[in-house]
């Protein structure tokens with residue numbers, strides 16, 4: 074018997090106050106409106122940004138029923154919670170609502186990966202799947218972070234977030250949480266959740282997102298928990314959650330009605346309350362402290378600077394217009410795919426040269442704009458493009474650090490720099506030049522948090538399109554875009570209209586001339602059969618166990634081969650088996666890792682890197698520069714033998730996603746090139762399937 078929390082509620086709803094826009098009107102009926110909510114009720118340019126809509130603004134074209142009732146709002150929400158409740162019993166009855174103890178049994182496989190728990194939507198929809206994990210989380214936190222605590226709830230707007238929000242709210246109330254701050258429509262980007270946790274001194278927060286993984290009924294859903302300084306939960310907590318999922322017996326669930334998340338306002342249920350907040354405000358306030366908005370505005374409103382931002386129908390659609398257009402004066406048509414959709418418009422919300430295809434075409438087309446950027450599902454990744462130019466993520470973090478004087482937040486100097494292990498060594502060179510403390514961490518943002526809390530790191534990044542700073546404890550897509558616009562604006566601060574612009578490409582080339590260029594590329598073999606992938610890793614572990622300094626690999630001489638392990642310099646925690654590294658005497662590297670964010674099978678990632686000091690070689694195609702290393706990577710790993718794969722499914726940093734299935738026309742790694750309609754990019758002479 075499934076427990077049904079149907080509610081024709083008359084909650085003690087306090088009309089919206091936080092918006093300052095008057096909260097009299099309310100989106101009323103939630104009856105069967107999933108389809109409309111799928112588009113967040115947005116269907117016309119007049120309502121181009123549903124999430125920044127004033128609650129009282131009429132938006133008839135949305136086809137939504139908006140109605141006011143003299144300042145009071147009645148909810149008529151009716152939803153079925155997928156919480157199995159056989160034998161459920163009331164355990165407490167605090168003022169305002171009952172708490173039910175719902176018996177449950179452990180569900181296998183709820184182990185958190187690189188960034189939260191990610192599975193197919195169907196799995197999360199199965200009875201108690203999400204509820205078990207949420208309860209296991211509450212069972213893992215110290216009492217002071219649960220009883221009477223304040224938690225933030227946000228998400229990227231993907232399919233299942235609506236139902237998930239209600240489940241999380243009810244279990245939070247059932248466990249004695251005092252207050253949930255939830256972004257309107259359940260929306261808040263990952264960096265915004267981090268910012269809100271910090272600004273409101275919350276005990277932690279949830280992000281409902283599988284990040285860059287596709288969304289929709291057939292695709293992925295995910296949940297992440299961030300702790301009190303806004304950082305992704307450390308492994309000590311995620312391990313505990315996993316342990317609790319294996320022994321869970323009951324879910325504590327408040328019998329409260331579904332909360333209307335469409336309107337700003339506070340819903341009170343005895344000692345528990347849910348405040349629906351503007352997901353942009355706290356985050357934008359923070360960005361205004363970090364950047365020189367006048368400098369940014371000067372460039373974005375300049376007649377001869379053209380900017381494009383691709384929100385990929387993901388969460389930054391809710392942020393792009395309020396920030397870039399309304400606040401910084403960029404033209405409205407700078408933003409495209411700017412409406413968050415439950416299925417991201419059928420796309421893959423991953424800002425790389427493969428999936429942000431529309432933006433890439435514009436930036437590599439005729440009469441291309443000066444600056445292009447994109448962000449991922451939950452707004453923590455970014456891609457930066459100039460006119461016919463791609464900034465690799467590994468270069469991006471290095472270049473931001475090297476140009477930090479363009480950003481007021483860093484005016485007292487950088488505290489230190491950090492990158493994930495597979496990320497190229499470009500940042501290391503900047504740290505050395507600037508005499509800054511430098512850290513190499515395992516993959517995943519959670520490892521940067523301690524360094525930042527301890528005041529040891531200001532700027533950090535990952536090769537996977539993640540860049541950020543200690544203004545929050547997450548990577549931050551919009552921050553990275555504003556950082557780059559700041560750099561371009563700063564370099565052009567004395568320029569008169571009509572004079573040549575110092576371009577994104579100029580900034581990159583100047584950087585390479587000073588520091589040398591780290592050619593870098595990553596290849597993904599997605600959804601391989603797990604057994605084969607694991608065998609390949611075991612094979613590589615055998616090789617590193619036998620290898621020694623001085624071993625020859627083609628023309629390369631081995632310096633070190635190991636399975637990367639990291640000891641956190643702050644709390645001493647140790648993370649082992651974080652990626653197999655072959656480091657050669659000239660600093661070149663080959664790295665193998667299994668992804669921790671997939672929802673099916675195993676994804677093998679191969680990262681290759683080679684440093685080049687010689688400026689005359691900086692315009693080489695990275696695939697050419699890296700070919701010898703790629704050949705070694707394939708032969709040493711015996712990848713084809715173990716997985717049956719003859720080519721990668723994606724070169725995330727550049728080229729293209731070939732069909733997920735190996736086809737007859739096998740393309741060798743070294744032949745990866747943009748093809749067909751992408752000829753334009755080839756002609757440009759710039760290697761875009763690189764690093």
Ligand code: VG1
Pocket residue numbers: 187188283284285449453454493516517518535536537539667668669670671678
């Ligand atoms: C990938 C990236 C990693 C990133 C993680 C989360 O992990 O490689 O650098 O931190 O995704 O990013 P993995 O384990 O699949 O390699 V996101 O934007 O999904 O929060």
Ligand code: CO
Pocket residue numbers: 263284285449450451452453454
């Ligand atoms: Co993300």
